[in-house]
Amino acid sequence: MLDYTAPSTVEEAVRILAGAPGTVKVLSGGTDLLVQLRSGRAKPSLIVDIKNIPGICGIRERDGGFVIGASTPAAVIGECDALQRAWPGVVEAANLIGSTQVQGRASLAGNLCNASPAADSVPALIAAHATCVVAGPKGRREVPVESVITGPGRTSLSPGEFILEFHLPKRPPRSSDAYLRFIPRTEMDIAVVGAAVSLTLDAGGVCADARVVLGAVAPTAILVPEAAAALVGRKLDETSLARLDQAARRACKPIDDKRGTIEYRIKVAGVLARRTATIAYERAGERQ
Amino acid sequence: MSKHHVSTIISGEPTEFLCEPQLTLLDVLRDELNLTGSKEGCSSGDCGACSVTVDGRLVCSCLMLAVEAEGHKIETIEGMARGNDLHPLQRKFLEHAALQCGFCTPGLLVAAKALLDRNPSPTETEARYWLAGNLCRCTGYDKVIRAVLDAAAELRAE
Numbered sequence: 194m195l196d197y198t199a200p201s202t203v204e205e206a207v208r209i210l211a212g213a214p215g216t217v218k219v220l221s222g223g224t225d226l227l228v229q230l231r232s233g234r235a236k237p238s239l240i241v242d243i244k245n246i247p248g249i250c251g252i253r254e255r256d257g258g259f260v261i262g263a264s265t266p267a268a269v270i271g272e273c274d275a276l277q278r279a280w281p282g283v284v285e286a287a288n289l290i291g292s293t294q295v296q297g298r299a300s301l302a303g304n305l306c307n308a309s310p311a312a313d314s315v316p317a318l319i320a321a322h323a324t325c326v327v328a329g330p331k332g333r334r335e336v337p338v339e340s341v342i343t344g345p346g347r348t349s350l351s352p353g354e355f356i357l358e359f360h361l362p363k364r365p366p367r368s369s370d371a372y373l374r375f376i377p378r379t380e381m382d383i384a385v386v387g388a389a390v391s392l393t394l395d396a397g398g399v400c401a402d403a404r405v406v407l408g409a410v411a412p413t414a415i416l417v418p419e420a421a422a423a424l425v426g427r428k429l430d431e432t433s434l435a436r437l438d439q440a441a442r443r444a445c446k447p448i449d450d451k452r453g454t455i456e457y458r459i460k461v462a463g464v465l466a467r468r469t470a471t472i473a474y475e476r477a478g479e480r481q
Numbered sequence: 482m483s484k485h486h487v488s489t490i491i492s493g494e495p496t497e498f499l500c501e502p503q504l505t506l507l508d509v510l511r512d513e514l515n516l517t518g519s520k521e522g523c524s525s526g527d528c529g530a531c532s533v534t535v536d537g538r539l540v541c542s543c544l545m546l547a548v549e550a551e552g553h554k555i556e557t558i559e560g561m562a563r564g565n566d567l568h569p570l571q572r573k574f575l576e577h578a579a580l581q582c583g584f585c586t587p588g589l590l591v592a593a594k595a596l597l598d599r600n601p602s603p604t605e606t607e608a609r610y611w612l613a614g615n616l617c618r619c620t621g622y623d624k625v626i627r628a629v630l631d632a633a634a635e636l637r638a639e
Contacts, residue, residue: 292614
């Protein structure tokens with residue numbers, strides 16, 4: 194038998210999550226969980242709705258960076274102009290999750306903890322050096338987003354733990370990011386490949402720092418340092434793009450499925466990494 | 482199983498109901514409150530036939546538990562017309578023949594109203610992307626988009 198509770202403090206939520214017998218599910222936007230409840234894939238005895246915790250739905254600026262509450266709907270993320278200016282790649286990735294209706298509920302914490310290899314916001318958050326604050330029985334810990342997902346449908350969170358908020362760091366000048374997703378149509382589909390690039394340029398337009406992340410080509414989103422290294426130390430030119438393309442393709446360990454073959458996904462990953470890097474580079478050049 | 486007591490405002494009416502925790506908002510709207518305008522198409526958030534707004538934000542009522550409605554304002558298709566006066570979107574859907582079987586129509590109207598409340602002059606592209614989560618198997622969408630853009634023009638002129 195299923196029960197539901199909506200605690201109004203972090204401490205209460207942790208106490209309930211840690212003490213509950215049986216299978217407990219944390220409810221954020223619910224756009225994945227409700228589908229799993231309906232299909233019988235998830236059969237929790239208790240649902241803990243975290244949305245009544247103050248601050249868990251909302252965005253605030255702090256120390257030049259941003260704090261995004263775990264359950265902030267993607268639609269709210271898309272409406273935050275300051276976030277859009279600083280992290281356009283994170284915003285465009287979050288705004289690719291599902292339809293307008295799904296955007297009204299779907300959250301970054303849900304997208305991360307659902308742990309789909311094809312989750313759109315995850316590569317962009319990793320490229321952005323985002324961290325998340327995890328609350329649990331032993332207190333709070335701040336971890337890099339990439340350490341949360343361990344495989345399809347699996348996370349490193351311990352029983353009783355849940356994500357409270359995401360932190361996006363302050364941006365140096367001439368920094369920006371981008372996310373592109375390849376799907377066979379223009380809307381409402383799951384990534385065949387996703388690519389996120391975040392970079393910082395020096396005053397001469399040379400790439401000083403970069404992070405490149407691929408989605409849907411491995412059991413988890415993958416950070417590809419070799420692809421980032423192809424960009425650093427040069428202006429974006431055909432040589433760096435060709436190296437980026439090659440490094441991205443080498444990092445892929447995709448599966449064959451109805452959305453694409455292994456060979457196809459690898460090829461698209463290279464092309465998408467090039468296009469994403471080009472957009473991020475142009476955006477960074479405009480941010481003095 | 483304990484039932485939860487939920488207090489909401491639905492289309493302006495303070496509404497209370499008791500529900501089991503696994504029921505969706507759509508289940509309660511249709512089966513408890515007799516508000517059967519919101520339709521159950523896919524029950525997985527893909528078709529948009531169950532679209533409602535919660536505190537002004539467009540959502541699929543099949544992807545929300547009824548208990549989550551506690552303290553929130555819900556708008557459904559039932560609140561769209563003022564008595565016998567149809568909303569301009571409803572009139573334009575009729576004028577443009579933007580429906581055939583009508584199953585997707587309540588969801589499309591609620592979604593289109595949410596768009597125009599936010600953006601009184603959407604481009605055709607904006608309207609098409611906004612409504613991408615509302616599936617229609619009859620019209621081919623073209624008449625729907627024309628009706629929405631025409632309604633937007635009329636609302637701007639008022």
